[in-house]
Amino acid sequence: MPTEPVIEIKGLTKYYGDVVGVKDLDLEVRKGEVFGFLGPNGAGKTTTIRVLMDFIRRSSGDVKLMGLDPETAPDDVQARIGYLPGEVGHYGGMTGRRFLRYLMDLRGIDCWERVEVLAERLDLDMSKRVKDYSKGNKQKLNLVQTFMHEPDLYILDEPTSGLDPLMQQEFYKLVMEEKTKGATVFMSSHVLAEVEHVCDRVGILKDGHMVALESMASLKDKTGKVLDVEFGPGVNVTVDMFDIEGVRGVKVHDHSLRMTVIGKVDPVIKRLAQYDVASMSFQPFSLEHLFLEMYGAEDIDDIKMNGSEENNGSGPNDSKDGLSDRDKGGARL
Amino acid sequence: MKIPFKLFVMERTLREPIKGMLIFCLIILFIGWGVVAMFPTWSESQGEALSEVGSEFMSVKELDKDNGTYEVAWMSLNDTLPFMPQDMLLEFFDNYSLTESSNSSMLDEQEVYRGNRTQIVLDGRTGGPYFYQLYILFEDPGNGQVMQYPFRNVSTEDIGKKTGLESFENLMDNPAYKAYAGGADIDIYSLKGFMVTEFFGFVPLMVGVYIAYLVAGVVSKEIEDKTADLVLATPLSRERFLIEKYIAMMMLALVIVGTMALSLYLGVVYIDTNEMTGGDILASTFIFYPLAMVIAGYSLILSVLFDEQKKAMGASLGVFLFTYALHLGSNISESLEGLKPYIPYHYANYQETLASGSMDAGDAGVLIAAGIVLFGIALYLFRKKEIYL
Numbered sequence: 074m075p076t077e078p079v080i081e082i083k084g085l086t087k088y089y090g091d092v093v094g095v096k097d098l099d100l101e102v103r104k105g106e107v108f109g110f111l112g113p114n115g116a117g118k119t120t121t122i123r124v125l126m127d128f129i130r131r132s133s134g135d136v137k138l139m140g141l142d143p144e145t146a147p148d149d150v151q152a153r154i155g156y157l158p159g160e161v162g163h164y165g166g167m168t169g170r171r172f173l174r175y176l177m178d179l180r181g182i183d184c185w186e187r188v189e190v191l192a193e194r195l196d197l198d199m200s201k202r203v204k205d206y207s208k209g210n211k212q213k214l215n216l217v218q219t220f221m222h223e224p225d226l227y228i229l230d231e232p233t234s235g236l237d238p239l240m241q242q243e244f245y246k247l248v249m250e251e252k253t254k255g256a257t258v259f260m261s262s263h264v265l266a267e268v269e270h271v272c273d274r275v276g277i278l279k280d281g282h283m284v285a286l287e288s289m290a291s292l293k294d295k296t297g298k299v300l301d302v303e304f305g306p307g308v309n310v311t312v313d314m315f316d317i318e319g320v321r322g323v324k325v326h327d328h329s330l331r332m333t334v335i336g337k338v339d340p341v342i343k344r345l346a347q348y349d350v351a352s353m354s355f356q357p358f359s360l361e362h363l364f365l366e367m368y369g370a371e372d373i374d375d376i377k378m379n380g381s382e383e384n385n386g387s388g389p390n391d392s393k394d395g396l397s398d399r400d401k402g403g404a405r406l
Numbered sequence: 407m408k409i410p411f412k413l414f415v416m417e418r419t420l421r422e423p424i425k426g427m428l429i430f431c432l433i434i435l436f437i438g439w440g441v442v443a444m445f446p447t448w449s450e451s452q453g454e455a456l457s458e459v460g461s462e463f464m465s466v467k468e469l470d471k472d473n474g475t476y477e478v479a480w481m482s483l484n485d486t487l488p489f490m491p492q493d494m495l496l497e498f499f500d501n502y503s504l505t506e507s508s509n510s511s512m513l514d515e516q517e518v519y520r521g522n523r524t525q526i527v528l529d530g531r532t533g534g535p536y537f538y539q540l541y542i543l544f545e546d547p548g549n550g551q552v553m554q555y556p557f558r559n560v561s562t563e564d565i566g567k568k569t570g571l572e573s574f575e576n577l578m579d580n581p582a583y584k585a586y587a588g589g590a591d592i593d594i595y596s597l598k599g600f601m602v603t604e605f606f607g608f609v610p611l612m613v614g615v616y617i618a619y620l621v622a623g624v625v626s627k628e629i630e631d632k633t634a635d636l637v638l639a640t641p642l643s644r645e646r647f648l649i650e651k652y653i654a655m656m657m658l659a660l661v662i663v664g665t666m667a668l669s670l671y672l673g674v675v676y677i678d679t680n681e682m683t684g685g686d687i688l689a690s691t692f693i694f695y696p697l698a699m700v701i702a703g704y705s706l707i708l709s710v711l712f713d714e715q716k717k718a719m720g721a722s723l724g725v726f727l728f729t730y731a732l733h734l735g736s737n738i739s740e741s742l743e744g745l746k747p748y749i750p751y752h753y754a755n756y757q758e759t760l761a762s763g764s765m766d767a768g769d770a771g772v773l774i775a776a777g778i779v780l781f782g783i784a785l786y787l788f789r790k791k792e793i794y795l
Binding site: 123151166179218 | 412414415418422628631632633634635636637638639640641642643644790792793794
């Protein structure tokens with residue numbers, strides 16, 4: 074049974090001068106949903122989020138959050154949002170405690186108990202000054218401020234980027250808990266693997282346009298894992314060595330093969346076993362691969378993946394396979 | 407939605423610059439007190455310095471051209487020869503004879519004055535030129551005869567030349583000094599005159615620069631540091647945010663202006679003078695508060711417009727120094743005179759206020775109104791501002 078819409082975006086367009094930030098964006102996120110807002114850097118994710126937060130104003134279109142227009146009733150909307158910016162600025166001279174209390178005070182509420190619970194849970198020392206915090210502690214601080222007031226809607230801009238694997242797990246747990254409580258989560262990312270654990274649905278943004286809107290379940294059917302194999306010197310490596318159902322996009326490079334495994338892994342492993350394998354790695358499917366798969370683009374360049382260099386397709390090293398090898402498995406197709 | 411009653415942003419904004427403020431206020435306290443405390447010594451040293459001028463200490467002033475009224479003045483020998491014991495000076499030297507001639511050779515000189523005054527007024531000297539010779543009269547200790555010793559001379563042709571004592575009087579007419587004195591009739595040798603040049607000449611400039619610098623950072627720094635993102639993501643409205651920032655800044659300005667007043671008061675108490683009253687001090691320092699409102703107003707606009715603190719500060723200091731330069735310029739140059747009504751500094755006439763001991767309510771009103779309008783503009787711009795990451 075579909076629940077009420079929490080985020081309603083219709084024909085949202087934002088120009089920066091002549092440059093398009095987002096164009097004709099339509100999107101609806103319902104209560105209790107965890108929505109992954111995907112796209113390469115520069116696709117317009119942050120633009121959309123900043124319009125939702127009323128930091129910037131749309132050129133045209135309609136936006137409603139929980140039934141309210143953030144542009145006309147920003148404060149009522151913001152009271153019900155937990156927001157995590159892509160880059161968080163801190164008052165370095167404050168202690169973590171004072172920083173959190175300040176943000177709490179500005180909300181005009183008392184949720185200090187929850188702050189303490191979260192800090193304990195994330196193992197955050199609130200007595201230190203923020204500028205003396207390690208990167209990890211700053212991230213914990215950011216998470217506490219996002220989740221402390223138990224809002225109805227979470228708007229998270231690249232929440233997982235730069236989180237260490239442990240923190241990432243903790244973050245996913247927090248998101249799932251909030252979802253259970255009935256909160257709605259809208260999170261952006263440029264790496265599919267970072268959101269696939271928690272998202273019910275994802276939308277993919279490219280050059281300011283929404284190019285795909287899929288439930289995670291149907292997306293998983295279309296995606297798989299990327300397998301890199303380096304063979305021993307005696308092996309004659311060809312494209313049709315792995316002509317198996319569920320294997321796609323096989324590419325040869327010297328003595329290495331790269332392929333996308335969508336179906337079962339077993340026949341691939343059996344086939345591999347017939348050859349002299351020097352090394353191999355399994356990686357989660359990246360957004361870049363998804364583009365290649367879904368849109369049949371020949372090359373990364375064709376789809377202008379601005380973020381592809383630095384993120385180069387590999388997810389964080391928390392791959393369940395335990396095989397991921399970033400250096401080797403970099404998705405430089 | 408609950409709106410917090412407490413002004414958390416204001417509190418936060420006050421906390422940030424507290425160390426710098428403390429140091430700044432201590433500096434002002436020290437300068438204000440120190441300048442006043444220096445006055446007695448300075449005042450004495452001025453007497454000595456004058457006497458060293460020596461031969462150029464005599465002057466003629468034209469008081470009324472049609473009636474040929476002139477004032478001839480000279481410096482008392484008491485001041486001119488301070489190395490002589492005071493009692494000797496009185497006994498032997500403080501007696502003058504002034505002669506007049508229409509010829510520079512003084513061959514037909516006529517005595518026009520004899521006595522111990524150092525300034526006389528002569529009428530009916532139309533035509534001219536006239537030449538004057540000053541003699542010092544003294545008794546010969548040996549035979550008791552009155553001797554006269556030719557001392558200095560001056561002529562009506564010397565009028566306008568900057569010589570001796572007159573040069574300081576001329577200074578009052580000097581455009582640069584006028585710019586400092588703001589047209590007020592303040593005796594440069596008095597404590598107030600001394601304060602005009604030595605304290606008010608630069609302390610308000612310092613204060614203005616500091617306020618421009620502080621205010622320019624209040625919004626731009628939050629944007630640049632990205633702290634604005636978290637703060638504005640709370641239900642706190644942008645208007646409230648800016649209003650609290652402005653109140654904080656105006657409170658700091660109040661502390662600074664109060665410190666200026668306190669510093670002068672401490673000085674006055676220290677040298678124990680009544681040349682400058684508490685009322686004079688309050689009026690002449692607190693006229694800068696409305697000016698601070700204007701400086702804070704345009705600095706806040708720039709702070710809203712620029713996303714980088716340094717740029718906002720640069721722009722705001724630029725505007726401040728530009729208006730200050732225009733202010734000085736408009737006092738010196740007649741061609742810039744027309745600009746006066748548009749220069750904020752023009753409405754903080756500390757010279758006049760110091761001289762009269764009372765604030766001009768009209769001037770203060772103009773500044774307060776301008777400050778409110780500027781703040782309104784800042785508010786409007788901030789409400790419309792697009793905040794990028």
